Amino acid sequence: MxxxxxxxxxxxxxxxxxxxxxxxxxxxxxxxxxxxxxxxxxxxxxxxxxxxxxxxxxxxxxxxxxxxxxxxxxxxxxxxxxxxxxxxxxxxxxxxxxxxxLKDGKTYPSICVTKEYLPRIFPTRTINKKWGTYYGPYSHVGSMHAVLDLIKKLYHPRTCKFPITKEGIEQKKYQVCLEYHIKNCGGPCVGKQLLDDYQKNIEQAKEILKGNTRVVLRALKDEMLQLSEQLRFEEAEEVKRRYLLIDQFVSKSEVVSHTINNVDVLTITNDEKIAFINYIHVSNGSINQSFTFEYKKKLDETDEELLQLGIVEMRERFQSNAKEIILPQEINLNLEGVTITVPQRGDKKTLLDLSLMNGKQYKFDRLKQAEKLNPEQKSVRLMKELQDLLHLPKMPYQIECFDNSNISGSDAVAACVVFKKMKPSKQDYRKYNIKTVVGPDDYASMKEVVWRRYHRLLEEEQPLPDLIVADGGKGQMEVIRQAVEDELGLNIPIAGLAKDDRHRTNELLYGFPPRVIGIKDTSELFRVLTHLQDEVHRFAITFHREKRSKHALHSELDDIKGIGPKAKETLLKVFKSVKRIKEAELSALTETLGTAKGKIIFDYFHK
Missing domain, CATH: 3.40.1440.10 (GIY-YIG endonuclease)
Structure with missing residues (x-):
């Protein structure tokens, strides 16, 4: 290369x-x-x-x-x-x-069940089939120890390394150790546990090591019922304890249920031009094949047609002979000896959802790759996602958002920000001074500004937005609807962005009456909408601060006709305050500004 x-x-x-x-x-x-x-x-x-x-x-x-x-x-x-x-x-x-x-030359450990009179069960990296039967290897040591811990809790196999023999037990050569006293061993070396009982436990442990946990569960259930019928309740309780331990272990250790064996799963995720079909093969409760492939649509093929093609291609490619195929919908396809299942609940539905998740993830990743080559594609994807989410008649190319800002009704202002292609279009931002509303009435202020905004756009024959977003909940949405639909007769979709108690955006509302639209707060679309809300809030606050600052700097000198900024600056520099200017003699004023302007100042304060 x-x-x-x-x-x-x-x-x-x-x-x-x-x-x-x-x-x-x-x-x-x-x-x-x-x-x-x-x-x-x-x-x-x-x-x-x-x-x-x-x-x-x-x-x-x-x-x-x-x-x-x-x-x-x-x-x-x-x-x-x-x-x-x-x-x-x-x-x-x-x-x-x-x-x-990549394991630094080490081999994976296995579990050995020895061929001794009283077999032992332990992990090892050394394989010698003369010693016993080996299970594994285990590529993850944690999963191996999980199995060993289960067997230890269930069956208490001996851990000592003495070469125990039948003759030695009969001759009472051995003594119980600490493991017996702490109830980690049944004491078979001294006859405390019968050989048949010990051997039965070892056989069940072997079945668990083989992965045949369902077989063991069935056997334990049968034994438990028999003991109950014989009124041997204490023994039945012990068997029940073992049953629950294995059942709990199985539920944590399977990707899918062990009852599912030799099954194909296919799901389809559509794009406008491409269909993504995910294929999963399951054997003995484990996924051993997962693959997603693409079909470029040429003749507007239906999902059923594409799934038919996918089934044939995937079974041929991976040489599958599965007798059951799990699909998201019924299709007209007859394969000899094969059953098609469309699950609605249970383990098979979980498996179907997993396949669908992989298909959607593959589609999303391909789109991200394409967006890096063509950034414009990202905007189109987000607009399309929002359109589908709200069921809008067209993609929201232009989105406008409104917000108010005032302090107890003083210096009341409002702002409108515009996003085009899901990005800020700052040249289209607008500021508004509230004219018709007295006092702190956010709803009335919002209604006034929205009406003024779209009345002007209609007069100037400017394009209207594809979506209006209120910085608030149901109340703000309703007053916008009154201004847009009832008074102006326009049909523009209206959404709302509500905040929680911590003033963080947490809900997207749409429709009348408004309903909560499910959207993940970690998604790109949610981040764009949050940016829109933050931007209108920032713009409104900035405008309000500017207006408040100008109001705070206003003085009586600003109301005197004929006195400009330069004269005002000169007076304040000499007299230091408006109060001293009021008290100044005419001669002092004329000396500072000249005869004409000095007389204007004197006459204004001595009317």
């Missing part, structure tokens, strides 16, 4: 990284042949993956890995724990070359 080709490769990879979501998930690196060479997990995908491409990375092994990367894919999940489980599943499926290399 030439230097230019390598630079182009890194540039392309960094553009992918810059668009990654800040969400938990698993990421996969591919080499030039499209083979997965590394699988990782992250609490924050963007932060984690970008760390590989920092210039200050000095680990040799990381540099080797980065030099082999030609493409990056990822799967988002709901929690960091789900990301860990998904990483484990993918590593087992693909056995990526660099996952072991």
């Amino acid at each position: 030439t230097k230019e080709e390598n630079e182009e490769r890194l540039k392309r990879l960094k553009s992918i990284v810059s668009a990654l979501p800040e969400k938990p998930g698993s990421y996969q690196y591919y080499d030039a042949e499209g083979t997965i060479i590394y699988v990782g997990k992250a609490k924050n995908l963007k932060a984690r993956v970008s760390s590989y491409f920092h210039t200050e990375v000095d680990r040799f092994k990381t540099k080797v890995l980065v030099s082999k990367i030609h493409d990056i894919s990822y799967t988002v999940v709901n929690t960091e724990e789900d990301a860990l489980l998904l990483e484990n599943s993918l590593i087992k499926k693909y056995n990526p070359r660099y996952n072991v290399l």
